[in-house]
Amino acid sequence: MSGVYGRGHSQVNCGSKGSDTHKHKDKYKDKEHRHKEHKKDKEREKIKHSNSEHKDHSEKKHKDKEKLKHSNGSSDKHRERHKEKDKDKEKRREEKIQSSYLDKPKKEKENGYVRDTSPAAIKSEPEEDNGFYPSPHHIKTSKREYDDEEFEHKPKKVKVEHDKKAKKRKHEYEDDEEEEDVKHKKKTKDKKLTEGKKAKKEEEEKWKWWEEERYTDGSKWRFLEHKGPVFAPPYEPLPDNVKFYYNGKPMKLSGPAEEVATFFAKMLDHEYTTKDIFRKNFFKDWRKEMTSEEKCVLTDLNKCNFSEMNEYFKIQSEAKKQMSKEEKLKIKEENERLLQEYGFCIMDNHKERIGNFRIEPPGLFRGRGDHPKMGMLKRRIRPEDIIINCSKDSKHPKPPPGTKWKEVRHDNKVTWLASWTENIQGSIKYIMLNPSSRIKGEKDWQKYETARRLKKCVDRLRSQYRDDWKSKEMRIRQRAVALYFIDRLALRAGNEKEEGETADTVGCCSLRVEHIKLYPKMDEQEYVVEFDFLGKDSIRYYNKIPVEKRVFKNLQLFLENKQPEDDLFDRLNTSILNKHLQELMDGLTAKVFRTYNASITLQQQLKELTCPDENIPAKILSYNRANRAVAILCNHQRAPPKTFEKSMQNLQNKIDEKQSQLSAARKQLKAAKADHKASHNDKSKKAVEVKRKAVQRIEEQLMKLQVQATDREENKQIALGTSKLNYLDPRISVAWCKKWGIPIEKIYNKTQREKFAWAIDMADEDYEF
DNA sequence: GGGCTAACTTAGGAGCCGATAT
DNA sequence: ATATCGGCTCCTAAGTTAGCCC
Numbered sequence: 001m002s003g004v005y006g007r008g009h010s011q012v013n014c015g016s017k018g019s020d021t022h023k024h025k026d027k028y029k030d031k032e033h034r035h036k037e038h039k040k041d042k043e044r045e046k047i048k049h050s051n052s053e054h055k056d057h058s059e060k061k062h063k064d065k066e067k068l069k070h071s072n073g074s075s076d077k078h079r080e081r082h083k084e085k086d087k088d089k090e091k092r093r094e095e096k097i098q099s100s101y102l103d104k105p106k107k108e109k110e111n112g113y114v115r116d117t118s119p120a121a122i123k124s125e126p127e128e129d130n131g132f133y134p135s136p137h138h139i140k141t142s143k144r145e146y147d148d149e150e151f152e153h154k155p156k157k158v159k160v161e162h163d164k165k166a167k168k169r170k171h172e173y174e175d176d177e178e179e180e181d182v183k184h185k186k187k188t189k190d191k192k193l194t195e196g197k198k199a200k201k202e203e204e205e206k207w208k209w210w211e212e213e214r215y216t217d218g219s220k221w222r223f224l225e226h227k228g229p230v231f232a233p234p235y236e237p238l239p240d241n242v243k244f245y246y247n248g249k250p251m252k253l254s255g256p257a258e259e260v261a262t263f264f265a266k267m268l269d270h271e272y273t274t275k276d277i278f279r280k281n282f283f284k285d286w287r288k289e290m291t292s293e294e295k296c297v298l299t300d301l302n303k304c305n306f307s308e309m310n311e312y313f314k315i316q317s318e319a320k321k322q323m324s325k326e327e328k329l330k331i332k333e334e335n336e337r338l339l340q341e342y343g344f345c346i347m348d349n350h351k352e353r354i355g356n357f358r359i360e361p362p363g364l365f366r367g368r369g370d371h372p373k374m375g376m377l378k379r380r381i382r383p384e385d386i387i388i389n390c391s392k393d394s395k396h397p398k399p400p401p402g403t404k405w406k407e408v409r410h411d412n413k414v415t416w417l418a419s420w421t422e423n424i425q426g427s428i429k430y431i432m433l434n435p436s437s438r439i440k441g442e443k444d445w446q447k448y449e450t451a452r453r454l455k456k457c458v459d460r461l462r463s464q465y466r467d468d469w470k471s472k473e474m475r476i477r478q479r480a481v482a483l484y485f486i487d488r489l490a491l492r493a494g495n496e497k498e499e500g501e502t503a504d505t506v507g508c509c510s511l512r513v514e515h516i517k518l519y520p521k522m523d524e525q526e527y528v529v530e531f532d533f534l535g536k537d538s539i540r541y542y543n544k545i546p547v548e549k550r551v552f553k554n555l556q557l558f559l560e561n562k563q564p565e566d567d568l569f570d571r572l573n574t575s576i577l578n579k580h581l582q583e584l585m586d587g588l589t590a591k592v593f594r595t596y597n598a599s600i601t602l603q604q605q606l607k608e609l610t611c612p613d614e615n616i617p618a619k620i621l622s623y624n625r626a627n628r629a630v631a632i633l634c635n636h637q638r639a640p641p642k643t644f645e646k647s648m649q650n651l652q653n654k655i656d657e658k659q660s661q662l663s664a665a666r667k668q669l670k671a672a673k674a675d676h677k678a679s680h681n682d683k684s685k686k687a688v689e690v691k692r693k694a695v696q697r698i699e700e701q702l703m704k705l706q707v708q709a710t711d712r713e714e715n716k717q718i719a720l721g722t723s724k725l726n727y728l729d730p731r732i733s734v735a736w737c738k739k740w741g742i743p744i745e746k747i748y749n750k751t752q753r754e755k756f757a758w759a760i761d762m763a764d765e766d767y768e769f
Numbered sequence: 770g771g772g773c774t775a776a777c778t779t780a781g782g783a784g785c786c787g788a789t790a791t
Numbered sequence: 792a793t794a795t796c797g798g799c800t801c802c803t804a805a806g807t808t809a810g811c812c813c
Contacts, residue, residue: 493807536806537780591807726779
């Protein structure tokens with residue numbers, strides 16, 4: 001990794017996973033421990049520039065921590081309090097979960113807006129209008145269009161065709177450049193129309209929602225119909241010959257206990273099952289499923305032997321692999337059938353793909369990092385747990401025979417089709433549409449438009465936060481320094497998290513003193529800040545950057561009289577920060593900076609790295625390098641693939657082989673040339689040409705392999721997918737492809753092309769983020 | 770304004786599956 | 792024909808943000 005990746009700041013981001021991380025985590029374990037013992041002492045903060053309004057805030061922020069003012073005795077008190085709080089929470093959650101078990105149907109929500117707007121969905125299509133289907137988006141302007149009759153039936157025809165006369169959509173958030181895009185498109189579209197029906201066949205499948213108007217009333221749809229979720233297959237008891245042993249003796253388990261045991265048995269090869277917390281949580285929850293007799297006997301997980309069960313599952317999966325073609329085909333067909341039946345819904349006249357139509361099967365919770373709840377039992381979700389969301393006037397999904405839904409509601413202010421409450425954290429899980437859907441695509445597009453608006457005012461914001469570094473008020477200085485980190489390092493906002501409920505990870509606002517180190521001088525550089533913390537998914541962020549003197553001085557000030565486990569920004573949280581950002585620019589939040597900086601970095605890097613004369617593989621390497629710069633900025637890491645070394649070796653072998661091929665081919669060319677010199681006839685001339693071509697071809701192949709090797713090596717611990725999918729304005733990539741004649745397939749695979757269909761359709765080579 | 774939490778985006782890893790090597 | 796590999800899809804955890812209630 002060379003300096004190519006910088007964004008003009010010299011920074012060394014050597015975040016790492018793997019063994020390093022483990023060491024790191026251990027370190028964190030210790031710290032976590034200390035963290036619990038040692039609580040924040042509000043009294044400590046004698047901040048120089050404090051004034052009255054600060055106090056209010058910090059008081060609240062450290063509400064539970066302040067009880068510890070007087071170190072010793074109060075620490076216990078605090079812990080007690082904490083425990084109580086936990087208990088309270090537990091209770092609340094249990095209540096919540098309990099209530100989700102009961103199928104007391106809540107009274108149907110009578111949302112005015114539902115009735116108000118749903119008819120639009122069922123607007124029948126005026127045939128006489130030559131293929132012009134009124135867009136559901138027109139509703140807001142055309143209430144008069146529907147009459148009562150239409151209220152009660154569903155769309156007669158699901159639209160799979162895009163509006164041929166679709167009006168150009170007016171996106172308030174767009175700027176003028178878009179205008180031209182659309183004009184251009186219209187031309188091509190008209191051309192297509194004249195091309196006749198043959199060409200239309202494929203075209204028909206694609207609905208260009210981005211050429212339609214959006215809803216402006218906050219509703220997400222007018223009509224929604226679906227078949228409900230697919231439930232996890234029921235538990236199949238083990239055959240009698242597969243035994244579980246306790247203390248060396250075989251023991252037949254009751255159904256529920258056996259099922260939970262199989263969850264553990266299936267994971268025996270996984271590192272999880274060696275972790276204490278995992279084992280403890282698993283055993284506790286497992287015992288809840290046991291009969292009272294089993295509970296008496298099974299008291300020690302260490303005496304449990306699941307290996308026969310584990311073996312059985314291995315054989316099963318082996319057998320599955322060995323199945324005949326026909327059997328495999330049958331399964332495939334069954335999956336396809338399920339997908340066709342449950343994998344799609346009808347939203348506003350269009351058939352749309354659902355993202356996750358299968359309910360999560362029961363199993364053991366796999367929290368990431370040092371998650372305090374890992375190993376807990378994720379219970380089986382039943383129809384009685386599910387809330388269905390659909391149009392009132394749609395064909396409601398049927399619960400499996402003999403069951404009921406928890407509730408059926410008709411809320412078109414949300415995008416989900418079904419939801420349930422999960423039992424580990426008590427949070428809600430949703431069934432939503434695929435990224436290729438209109439509803440997700442619009443949001444995605446909008447996200448990039450917001451980032452582009454930030455581009456227009458980022459200079460202003462930057463000079464403002466630089467000014468704020470000098471503020472008299474502590475809270476403003478903290479806000480300004482945090483914003484600087486978010487902007488320059490693409491840190492996440494960093495919400496506060498419940499201690500003990502999740503892994504101890506942080507983002508910008510939740511950084512603690514222990515996460516940064518200040519070096520007035522380091523090597524050649526002055527004012528270096530070293531970051532070392534665990535971020536989302538417990539991925540380590542490690543970075544050293546030189547900062548402006550003023551930032552450095554501020555940080556020193558923030559650190560004064562604090563303990564390692566105190567908050568760095570004690571006068572700041574995400575809510576304060578985002579409220580501030582909202583005032584600076586409409587729609588601005590902390591994460592917009594990540595999107596903006598990612599996208600602008602890609603654009604800059606592409607400009608810098610692409611050599612016009614290079615061939616396509618080399619250009620793609622440049623693209624990947626630009627992408628990599630972003631992934632590094634956003635700290636998107638992956639565990640080096642298990643087979644990394646081997647696969648590199650394989651590639652190297654291929655390169656060696658190609659190289660010897662090349663020298664052989666060169667020799668042949670030389671010989672042919674000599675031959676031609678001697679004979680000077682057409683035949684020998686041709687032979688030279690043939691050989692020359694061969695050399696050229698092999699050279700190209702070799703080059704391609706070498707590029708591939710470089711790319712893979714550089715990508716060892718970097719994951720490009722996340723930034724590609726979530727942070728990079730796809731129009732930048734599309735424009736780049738068009739500019740250099742690179743097929744879009746080289747950059748985006750099929751799924752990605754589906755997700756970014758809007759961008760592929762609308763961006764031309766001049767697009768500027 | 771804080772606490773709570775619903776709704777939605779972002780995230781890495783597991784495991785499947787089809788292409789390619791043997 | 793079978794084994795291996797690498798990309799892709801699926802899965803679901805873990806974030807962010809807005810909005811409600813008090």
